[in-house]
Amino acid sequence: MKLYNTLTRQIEEFKPVEEGKVKYYTCGPTVYHYAHIGNIRNYIGHDILHRTLEYLGYQVTRAMNITDVGHLANDSDDGEDKMMIASQREHKSAMEIADFYTKEFFKDFQKVNCKMPDLIKPATGEIDMYIKMITKLLEDGYAYQAGGNVYFDVTKVKDYYQLTNHVQDELVVGAREDVEADENKKNQADFALWFTTSKFEHQELRWDSPWGKGYPGWHIECSGISIKYLGEHLDIHGGGVDNIFPHHTNEIAQSESYLGHKWCNYWFHNEHLNDESGKMSKSNGAILTVSVLEEQGYNPLAFRFMVLNSHYRKQLLFTYDNLNQAEQTLKKLKSKIASIKDEGDLDDGSFKEYNNRFIEAISDDLNTANAISVLYELLKDEQVNGHTKLDLVNKYDKVFALNLIEEKKESENDAEIMALIEKRAEAKKNKDFDLADSIRNELLAKGIELLDTREGTTYRIINS
Ligand code: AMP
Ligand code: ZN
Numbered sequence: 001m002k003l004y005n006t007l008t009r010q011i012e013e014f015k016p017v018e019e020g021k022v023k024y025y026t027c028g029p030t031v032y033h034y035a036h037i038g039n040i041r042n043y044i045g046h047d048i049l050h051r052t053l054e055y056l057g058y059q060v061t062r063a064m065n066i067t068d069v070g071h072l073a074n075d076s077d078d079g080e081d082k083m084m085i086a087s088q089r090e091h092k093s094a095m096e097i098a099d100f101y102t103k104e105f106f107k108d109f110q111k112v113n114c115k116m117p118d119l120i121k122p123a124t125g126e127i128d129m130y131i132k133m134i135t136k137l138l139e140d141g142y143a144y145q146a147g148g149n150v151y152f153d154v155t156k157v158k159d160y161y162q163l164t165n166h167v168q169d170e171l172v173v174g175a176r177e178d179v180e181a182d183e184n185k186k187n188q189a190d191f192a193l194w195f196t197t198s199k200f201e202h203q204e205l206r207w208d209s210p211w212g213k214g215y216p217g218w219h220i221e222c223s224g225i226s227i228k229y230l231g232e233h234l235d236i237h238g239g240g241v242d243n244i245f246p247h248h249t250n251e252i253a254q255s256e257s258y259l260g261h262k263w264c265n266y267w268f269h270n271e272h273l274n275d276e277s278g279k280m281s282k283s284n285g286a287i288l289t290v291s292v293l294e295e296q297g298y299n300p301l302a303f304r305f306m307v308l309n310s311h312y313r314k315q316l317l318f319t320y321d322n323l324n325q326a327e328q329t330l331k332k333l334k335s336k337i338a339s340i341k342d343e344g345d346l347d348d349g350s351f352k353e354y355n356n357r358f359i360e361a362i363s364d365d366l367n368t369a370n371a372i373s374v375l376y377e378l379l380k381d382e383q384v385n386g387h388t389k390l391d392l393v394n395k396y397d398k399v400f401a402l403n404l405i406e407e408k409k410e411s412e413n414d415a416e417i418m419a420l421i422e423k424r425a426e427a428k429k430n431k432d433f434d435l436a437d438s439i440r441n442e443l444l445a446k447g448i449e450l451l452d453t454r455e456g457t458t459y460r461i462i463n464s
Helices: 037-055 082-090 094-111 127-139 218-230 241-259 290-295 300-308 320-338 348-362 368-380 386-400 406-429 433-445
Strands: 002-005 010-013 021-026 059-066 119-122 143-146 149-152 191-195 234-240 264-270 273-275 448-453 456-461
Touching: 002 264, 021 037, 021 218, 037 059, 037 094, 037 234, 037 264, 037 273, 037 290, 037 300, 037 348, 037 386, 059 094, 059 218, 082 094, 094 290, 119 218, 127 143, 127 149, 127 191, 127 218, 127 241, 149 241, 191 218, 191 241, 218 234, 218 241, 234 241, 241 264, 290 300, 300 320, 300 368, 320 368, 348 368, 348 386, 368 386, 406 433, 406 448, 406 456, 433 448
Parallel strands: 021 059, 021 234, 059 119, 234 264
Antiparallel strands: 002 010, 143 149, 149 191, 448 456
16 A cells, blocks of 8 residues: 655555554544534544555554643643633533543544544543653653653754654744743743643643643653554554644654654644635634534535545535535435346456456555546446446445445345235235234344334334
8 A cells, every 4th residue: 555654755655564464543632622524534534544454454453542631722832721621611520521522523433434443542541651751751861840841852852853844943833923932941842741830720630740740741642642552663643734743743752752763654644624714623613513514414424425535635625515516426326326236146357357446546545536436437337247346336335434335225125125014914914924923023033123003014123
C-alpha cells in the first residue's frame, strides 16, 4: 500500500515494523461538546485506512484516546481547559460532561459505520503513565519545572520541527498575536507536560504528582496512551491536519526523548471539512452533527459516501446540495445493486481482475473515489455474471462500509418470507395447522418472527 507520510512529505510504500501486523493510533475527540461532521469526516478517513489495512490482510491493533482533560481552549499553555468551559456552560461535573459527549460521539461514529478501535482509553484513566514519562524527561534533562508547571524544553531535541518543515517563527504558539506568552517558559515554543498552576482556579480534575496536585497537558496524553498500549514502535499515528502542529510535533519530541529512539514511522493526516463560512468548529455556535443530519431526514451513510467521493488529503466543502446529490447517487447505486440477480457460478478470472483493480485504487494512498469508479465499472460490465458481481460488491463494502447490499438482501428475503406467509395463510384456511406451525417454526429458526396483526401477517427480524 502507498500512503502519504506527513513526516517525509512523500507518498511511500507502507511497511510495518513487524511483518503483517500494524500498530495504529488515532487521536480521539475532546469530549466537551458534540462532534461535528468535520470531526466525523476525520474519523471516516481513519476508518478507511483501518479497513484498507485489514482488507490487505494486515492484523491491525488500533488505539484511540478520549481527551477528557488538559485540552486547553487555545494553543498556548495558559488557556482554560475545554472540559471546564463545558462544565460551567452546562452546570455539570467534568466527568458528567465527558460521559455524555463520549456516548454521543460513538453514536455518530457508528452511524457512519466507523469501526470501533480495539482500545479506547480516556485520558483521565492513565495519569500514572504520564507521571512516569514526565519523571524520566525531567531526569534526562528534557524537561524543567517553572512557576509550578513542568515544561518540555524544545531546544533539547535535534529536529523539533521535523513534522512541519516550517520556519520556527511562523509556528511558535507564543509568537502569535492571539496568544498570550507564558512567562514561565524558557523558550516560546516550550510546552507544558504538567500543570499545577493556571489562572483558572476552578480546574476540577487534579491528581497528586511529584510536582504538586495538578493535571497533564494534552500532548502527553496521546504519547502516554500510545506507548503504554501499542509499545515503543508505532507504525501509524494520525489525526486531522490541525493536529500536525503543535500536538503531533510535541508528541514526537516528548515520545522520542522518553524512548531514546525513533517512535512512529508514518504520520497520517486528514484534511478538513469546511462549511461556507470556513473550517467547522465546535466553538463557533450551532454544531452540525451526523445525528442532526439524520433528524433532518438524511441517511448518515450519504454523508460517508460524500466523504468517500473526495480524497482525504483534499479539503471538502459541506453544502446541503452536495449532501443531497450524494444521497441521490447512493440510492441509485444501491438500487442498481439490488436489481442484480444472484446468477451463475463464481467466475475466478473476473473476481481476481476486479478485486485487483479495487486493491490498486484503494492502495494508492486510499483513493476512495477511484475505488468507487471500479465499482461502477464492475456493475456495468456485461461479461461478469450476477453472482460474481455480488461477491465483489460485498467484498468492496468491507472498505466502503456503505451497506451496499442491505437492500438486496432485504428485498430478496422479503419475497421469500412473503411467499411463506401466504402459504401459511392458505394452510390455516385449509385447517392444516401442522403445516402452518411448521412454517412459523422454520422461519423462527432463521430469526424471523411472524406477527399476526389485524391488517394481516407481518414479520420482524429478531436475531439478524
Ligand atoms: P477535537 O475533538 O477538537 O479534539 O477534534 C477531533 C479530531 O477532529 C481532531 O483530530 C481534529 O484534527 C479533527 N477536526 C477538527 N475539526 C475538523 C474539521 N473541520 N474537519 C476535519 N477534521 C477536523
Ligand atoms: Zn492526540
